[in-house]
Amino acid sequence: MGKISLLILDGFGIGAMDDCAEVKPEDMNANTYKHLRAATKLHIPFLYELGLCRLVDNEGEPKAAYGKNNLAHHGADTYMGHQELMGSKPGIPQNRFMNDVGDHIKKCLEEEGCHVSVPIEGGSILLVNGCIVVGDNLESSPGNIINVVCDLNQITFEEASKIGRVVRSCVDTSRVIVFGNKKSDIVDILSAVTKKNGSQWGVDSPKTNVYGEGYHVLHLGYGVDFHKQFPYIAEANHVPVYRIGKTADVIQASGFKDPVVETKDVLRTYRHHYRKAEDNAVFLVNVQETDLAGHKQDVNWYKEVLEVSDRFIGEFIKEMSDEDVLFITGDHGNDPTIGHSNHTREQTPLLVIGEKITPVNLEVRTTMADIAATMAELAGVPQPEYGKSFLKEIKRA
Template structure:
């Protein structure tokens, strides 16, 4: 399963009215259709014919509508893996700031306001706890610092203390080099309605020193696809951001960001795996969206398209490939935030028919389908479409 982080194919009906024109793929394409021959042949052309050059079709294809609130990487991956999302609380720092401060003080930290009268907290003079500004409001809280001032493990400990205090989707620990607390103050963004945080792309965190840890809200991992596969004796490999946001005890994890490394690792594990599941997250699409860099986004898509044949060529008769996403991140939106969009569903295998699967009501349908194809117990949510792609091929 290849997850193109932040790759949307058109706004959902329930998106905010001001975002009804969001369409990551179409806006990356700009004035002319993109030459993405591999993705097009798997069905991407059918999802946006004006955005991608046509190729002979060999994959089942459709769209997935997110059930999770907003547009979020962690919740998107939980949904893809078949996890129910009922435990998430939607909170801003102004709602939980006192609770977070008390938890940090109890853990031995010195805590003060970053700016008087605002909700952001300064911890030990170096780390800032604030509303995440890159996803929908109330989903995530960030813990941001310069690795010139604190090492990443110590910064992560602050993140763990915040995680224990709140039930938002994610607490995201972010560190890099080349800035200080004064620079963080200079990159404060107020979105209104209480959402105040740090513009991390503008701060310059996404450089060669960038480190991140996604501390997600606990879900019953034993009822999600990866654990179902592991319990049935299969190997589970989590690559890229999936190593952070997908839970599975005993899984092989490789935290990678460069797209070529993520795809290369997927090929390497596919060559040696007898039975199991590989989940590979391509994060650089999402980073390009946050940076509002259409050209970078396009170059990452081209890199993915060029790398996929190495995976496809190694698929045996009982192997299959799914390509999807967790949310949208339109690099022309004028905002660094994720966009609430449908995501693509591309499925390929020797026994699959190139059928149109339409628009499905949950990302969880992917996890349910993979479980049925692997012959393992179904995850707690999602409707399998395995029979639609298999029966049509006979």
């Protein structure tokens, strides 16, 4: 096999899912790509010629295998989208607040031998072993995530992660996030506890100075087992996996990772390691600034990031060997014109490029996990738990 790459344009959708009326009615008119094109002089000729021409405008002859992905995960979530892309079928989570589940979490932790207290009278956060705060995530959609914020001066991240897994086992929110940094001790963490929206109690993470160098994070998704995902299976079969950009934080693997954010740095890091890597290497690359621009509702920033990515793709394709394969997709939508700053539940484009790839119509895939299944077959490793490979449809005889 040659090198296998998955380039994820975070938040790049091409039209609302059919189930939006029931699942996310506020997204019924979302179309990230079309609305960007209408609002700006967006110029992404390589992506257009690869397949957007047919997927969006039903014209032209695509140069890549092309199709659309439906989202199998509930809602439109970056973390869950990436788990699906890696071959998981995430469960349907529930919105929970510490006001509702705090007592149950406390009981679960005490049964595991932890000392648990309520450090703020009238609040719903928990203090575990004097060095971990469990509370609502204040940055995501309300009720979506429980945070486990740890003082790494008192506890190792591995020990904190074990406590995070206990929390994960007793709550059905979309995510439990374990994180910390030696720059932030328990005094800093407790001083950043905030009440929000009348019912949420949690740590205002940016105020703790937790991010940046020394930051440790573990995302624990509902219904997700990374042991059954493509990256874990690939590494278990001696296939090296490189995670560049946001994939370094949200995808579990043990090989190279660099959580770089700026697009030019993401693409430069990708190209550098691609040129040096073994022929059987796998690259999982996320361009995050598209998503950040969507959250900011900044159409011009989004346009600039897409155009930088498009120029890179046009140049990069020329460097691929005859055996190499590049998959391009999104993880959900993030329409900056829709009227809100959240992710939008949209289909994502599916483009597959390679000298030995036939430019066929892959139609609408039931799940983004089909990409993981196809990468696994390309790599010659066992299949992930979810997804159906389309390699036979695209591989030249």
